[in-house]
Amino acid sequence: MSWALRRRILLAGMIPASLTARAAIAQAWPAQPIRLVVPFAPGGTTDLVARLVAAGLQDRLGVSVIVENRAGAGATVGTDIVARSTPDGYTLVMSNIASHAISPSVYGGRVRYDAVTDFSHIALVITNPTVWVANPRSGIRTLQDAAARAKGPSGLDVATSGAGSSNHLMVVRMGQLIGKELNHIPFRGAGPAMQAVIAGQVPMMSDSLPSAASHIRQGSVTAVAMASAQRHPAFPDVPTFREQGFDLASDSWFGLSAPAGTPAPIVQRIHRETMAFLAVPETRARFSELGGTPGDLTPEGYADFVRREVAAWAPLVQASGATPD
Incomplete structure (x- = not known):
């Protein structure tokens, strides 16, 4: 049992709250x-999607929704802060595949929260594929170019948003397929990693499509491969990994979660307003432009989704040998 869950159980025993009082708070x-x-x-x-969602919820709820970036340790630092927060609906986390599915396995005992039981999961906001991009001056245009560079004397450096991300595991798995370990260069987020690639400090990056989309369109990076089952409709000229001879496919996901024990009426209200925001044609068009697909799960459905993701990724992390270092 995690520390955050034990704390809430103790508090519940010390300060019993009636259903009426909880209903009044929610109202x-x-x-x-x-x-x-x-x-x-x-x-x-994660940051890009959070700011879109924050603006949408702010308009619908009539109060400020303030985005706070708390990076570190594969998204577990900020996530742990939320797990330990008061479950009153005023602290949420942009839960994602790293914080709630992969990093708990990569970081092991260093993670103090339980990705399932320490949260009231609210809504799956968006899913999207992974894309590998390269600095245009790197000479890398295809995955075959990347493989050749990896087998050279200096190997191939590949940046990611951090250890414990799905993009990190893509780097590990790609190295296994090539037969030569790639040099994983973790950053504290996709933004700093992308800037390093654009500046030529790192030749290549494994990234989620929404954060890479504008850079691909601007030509500041070259899209080398898309980790989707088929070519993505927003980027039809970018070949898939499988088309280039590498059997890899990976989707990232991003959602909203609150500390466990958040009153159900508040969870339902946030879910309802989030779904209404995602249904707006302008929102759907913006997500489509970024290469993402809006989610449509209920809070119960999203909780089950997270539970399945935790179970699915744990053996893959173990098999990959991925570590925080």
């Missing part, structure tokens, strides 16, 4: 600004 909500924690640095997909 008055929201009465103050809401904090939305992004467990990565600014500039990546």
Whole structure:
């Protein structure tokens, strides 16, 4: 049992709250600004999606929704902060595949929260594929170019948003397929990693499509391969990994979660307003432009989704040998 869950059980025993009191709190909500924690640095997909969602919820709820970036340790630092917060609906986290599915296995005992039981999961916001991009001056245009560079004397450096991300595991798996370990260069978020690639400090990056999309369109990076089953409709000229002879496919996902014990009426309200925001044609068009697909799960459905992701990724992390270092 995690520390955060034990704390809430102890508090529940010390300060019994009636259903009436909890209902009154939920009815008055929201009465103050809401904090939305992004467990990565600014500039990546998690941050980008969070700011779109924050603006949408702010309009619909009538209170400020403040995005707070708390990066570190594969998205577990900011996520742990939320797990330990008061479950009153005023602190949320942009839960994602790193914080809630992969990093708990990569970081092991260093992670103090349980990705399933320490959260009230609210909504799956968006899913999207992974894309590998390269600095245009790197000479890398195809995955075969990348493989050849990897087998050279200096190997191939590949940046990611951090250890414990799905993009990190893509780097590990690609090295296994090539037969030569790639040099994983973790950053504290996709934004800093992308800037390093654009500056030529790192030749290549494994990234989520939404945070890479604008850079691909601007030509500041070259899209080398898409980790989707088929070519992505937003980028039909970018070949898939499988088309280039590498059997890899990976989707990232991003959602909203709150500390466990958040009153059900508040969870339902946030879910309802999030779904309404995602249904707006302008929102769907923006996500489509970024290469993402809006989610449509209920809170119960999203909780089950997270539970399945945790179970699915744990053996893959173990088999990959991925570590935080």
